[in-house]
Amino acid sequence: MEEPATLLADVQRRIAAAAKVARRKPADITLVAISKTHGPERIAPLIAAGQRVFGENRVQEAQAKWPALREQHPDVALHHSLDRASLVAGLARAMDKAARQVPCFVQVNIGAEEQKGGCAIADLPMLLAEARAAAIPLAGLMCVPPLELEPAPYFALLAKLADDHGLTGLSMGMSDDFETAVMLGATHVRVGSALFGARG
Ligand SMILES: *Cc1c(COP(=O)(O)O)cnc(C)c1O
Numbered sequence: 001m002e003e004p005a006t007l008l009a010d011v012q013r014r015i016a017a018a019a020k021v022a023r024r025k026p027a028d029i030t031l032v033a034i035s036k037t038h039g040p041e042r043i044a045p046l047i048a049a050g051q052r053v054f055g056e057n058r059v060q061e062a063q064a065k066w067p068a069l070r071e072q073h074p075d076v077a078l079h080h081s082l083d084r085a086s087l088v089a090g091l092a093r094a095m096d097k098a099a100r101q102v103p104c105f106v107q108v109n110i111g112a113e114e115q116k117g118g119c120a121i122a123d124l125p126m127l128l129a130e131a132r133a134a135a136i137p138l139a140g141l142m143c144v145p146p147l148e149l150e151p152a153p154y155f156a157l158l159a160k161l162a163d164d165h166g167l168t169g170l171s172m173g174m175s176d177d178f179e180t181a182v183m184l185g186a187t188h189v190r191v192g193s194a195l196f197g198a199r200g
Contacts, residue, residue: 003045004042004045004046004049004195004196005045005046005048005049007194007195007196007197008033008046008049008050008051008195009049010194011031011178011191011194011195012026012031014178014179015029015031015178015179015182015189017179018178018179018180018182018183019182021183022182022183022185024182028187029182029186029187029188029189030053030187030188030189031051031053031188031189031191032053032054032055032079032171032188032189032190032191033046033051033053033054033055033191033192033195033196034054034055034056034057034174034190034191034192034195035054035055035056035065035192035196036055036056036057036058036061036192036199037061037199038196038199039065040065040068040069042196043065043069044069046195046196047069047073047076051195052075052076052077053076053077053078053079053188054066054076054077054078054079055078055079055190056078062078066078078102079105079171079188079190080102080103080104080105081104081105081106081107081142081171082104082105082106082107082127082131082136083106083107083109083117083118083119084119084127085123085126085127085130088127088130088131088134088136089134091104091134091136092134092135092136095136101135101137102137103137103138103139103169104131104136104137104138104139105138105139105140105141105142105169105171105188106119106124106127106128106131106138106140106141106142107119107141107142107143107144108121108124108141108142108143108158108161109121109143110143110144110145110154110157110158111145111146111149111154113146116144118142118143118144121161124161124165125165128165128167138167138169139167139169139171139188140162140167140168140169140170140171140187140188141158141161141162141165141167141169141170141171142158142170142171142172142188142190143155143158143171143172144174145172145177151173151177151180151181152180152184154172155170155172155173155180155181155184155185155186156184158170158172159184159185168187169187169188170185170186170187170188171186171187171188171189171190172184172186172188172189173186173189173190173191174189174190174191174192175191175192175193175194175195178191178194
């Protein structure tokens with residue numbers, strides 16, 4: 001297993017190379033390190049190597065791990081997503097209570113898969129309207145394309161949906177396809193196993 005700093009440098013280099021092909025600036029692409037299932041002992045070396053944006057999947061896991069890490073590293077940010085209207089009110093209340101407005105990505109079920117999280121494309125206008133009405137700052141759209149299919153058409157569709165709704169952030173691309181996502185306009189790529197190794 002490579003050192004975290006080596007893996008991080010390699011992913012950054014690949015992002016920069018894909019950005020160059022797309023004539024984009026590497027600095028316009030944020031690497032989100034997806035640290036789900038990994039403990040603080042694996043996360044801390046990445047922070048030490050300069051990584052500052054992380055993402056988790058489960059709220060409970062994030063709440064157990066991150067308060068201590070963020071106390072030591074207040075400049076670390078967590079990537080947040082929202083995928084249904086029933087979460088809007090609670091999220092708005094939590095932001096009010098914390099007196100912190102955290103921009104959220106709205107997750108879209110881009111491949112219309114039954115088992116996947118995310119808002120149906122048809123429901124997106126309503127969810128965005130509700131989030132905006134609740135004054136939740138929107139960072140953009142996020143998706144996880146169907147596993148066995150070519151991801152590029154789904155990335156292109158997410159980019160179009162974001163454009164249709166006046167949103168600029170595009171969180172798309174994971175370990176296996178982040179270069180494709182960068183070429184199709186990703187502003188955030190969410191990378192887990194390429195940074196941490198396979199999940200147990
Ligand atoms: C796990 C996960 C990732 C990272 O996946 P890798 O293939 O390990 O890079 C990205 N986004 C979401 C929503 C995930 O659940």
